Amino acid sequence: MLTCAERTPGTPGRVTGRLDGTTAIVTGASSGIGNATARALAAEGAAVALFARRRDKLEDLARELGSSASVHEVDVSDADAVRAAVDEAAAEHGGVDVLVNNAGYGSMDLARDADLGEWQKMVDVNLHGVLSTTHAALGHLAQAAQGARGIADVVTVSSVAGRTVTGPGSNVYAATKHAVGAFSEALRQELAEQHGRVELVEPGLVDTELTNTGDDNKPDASQASELGLLHADDIADAVVWMVTRPARAAVNEVLVRPTEQKG
Ligand SMILES: NC(=O)c1ccc[n+]([C@@H]2O[C@H](COP(=O)([O-])OP(=O)(O)OC[C@H]3O[C@@H](n4cnc5c(N)ncnc54)[C@H](OP(=O)(O)O)[C@@H]3O)[C@@H](O)[C@H]2O)c1
Structure with missing residues (x-):
């Protein structure tokens, strides 16, 4: 297997990107924040591996990004896959x-009305998905950290609901996001001396499929129409900023709310 230092640098003729020669896996790249983040990382020169279930959306994005993008149709709740x-x-x-x-x-949903299957889905995707993807990537990241870049990054998109319980109905969503925060902090301590940075991004309300489907059961959909929401690019910018710091600097946590969002 090639090391980071041996990989092909950026496309000839293109202005040098800060992530030339690197590879980033982005889960949930078929829409919203993941789609914007994959684009932003690619714009900095990273080769991007696009993960999600909707292959057609990933293929559309990969076509736009060119040969440095790969498509991986996968359900993150399936650890073997x-x-x-x-x-x-x-x-x-x-x-x-x-x-x-x-x-x-x-x-x-409020707890008394909730469908247990919906709770299970949030745990499977938001928690088990993060655990199994991180576990599967750790060996590769450790190898990359020994390369020319001298660092590897695990960024997890949490939420304001990972820092505070944002209100009735945020029950299991907030629980999963708090859990990935705890996991990230433990992982940070484990990887600190191995050139591994562990970073958490905590968005407030962002205009994506999650908030704009018109489904009142989606997180804070009722608030979404009343506020000036963040754009997915606002979160992508934060991710790019975190992973382009010098190897000595780890930005472990970034909270980004719409200016008007109070809770
Ligand atoms: N929008 C907000 O206001 C907001 C606020 C705070 C935090 N967040 C967090 O931001 C992250 C991205 O959400 P978003 O707002 O961009 O929503 P989104 O547009 O609905 O995107 C969700 C992404 O997750 C993927 N996904 C869902 N279940 C999956 C599964 N089982 N296996 C693989 N991929 C799966 C979806 O792809 P497929 O359907 O193609 O699989 C999609 O690409 C989430 O972790 C969310 O909790 C969002």
Whole structure:
């Protein structure tokens, strides 16, 4: 397997990107924040491995991004499929330098009305998906951290609901996001001396499929129409900023709310 230092640098003739020669896996790249993040990382020169279930959306994005993008149709709640996809992405690109755990699902029913299947889905995607993708990527990231870049990144897209319980109905969504925060902090401590950065992005309300479907069960959909929401690019910018810091600097947590959002 090639190391980071041996991989092909950026496209000839293109202005040098800060992530030339690196590979990033982005889960949930078929829409919203993941789609914007994959684009932003690619614009900085990263080869991007696009993970999600909707292959057609991933293929559309990969066509736009060109040959440095690969498509991996995978359900992040299936740990065996995730491991196979991560290994496939690493083999195809020659390693993995950055993992962005972004795939997520939300439903905001009050506990007494909630469907247990919806709760299970949030745990499967928002928590188990992050755990199994991170676990599958750790070996590849450790190898990348020994390369020329001298660092590897695990970025997880949490939420304001990972810092505080944002209101009635945020029950299991908030629980999954708090859980990935705890996991990220433990992982940060484990990887600190191994050139591994662990970073958490905590968006407030963002205009994506999660908030704009008109489904009142989606997280804070009722608020979404009343506020000036963030754009997915606002979160993508934060991710790019985190992973382009010098290797000595780890931005472990970034909270980004719409200016008008109070809670
Ligand atoms: N929008 C907000 O206001 C907001 C606020 C705070 C945090 N967040 C977090 O931001 C992240 C991205 O959400 P978004 O707002 O961009 O929503 P989105 O547009 O609905 O995107 C969700 C992404 O997750 C993927 N996904 C869902 N279930 C999956 C599964 N089982 N396996 C693989 N991929 C799966 C979806 O792809 P497929 O359907 O193609 O599989 C999609 O690409 C989530 O973690 C969410 O909790 C969002």
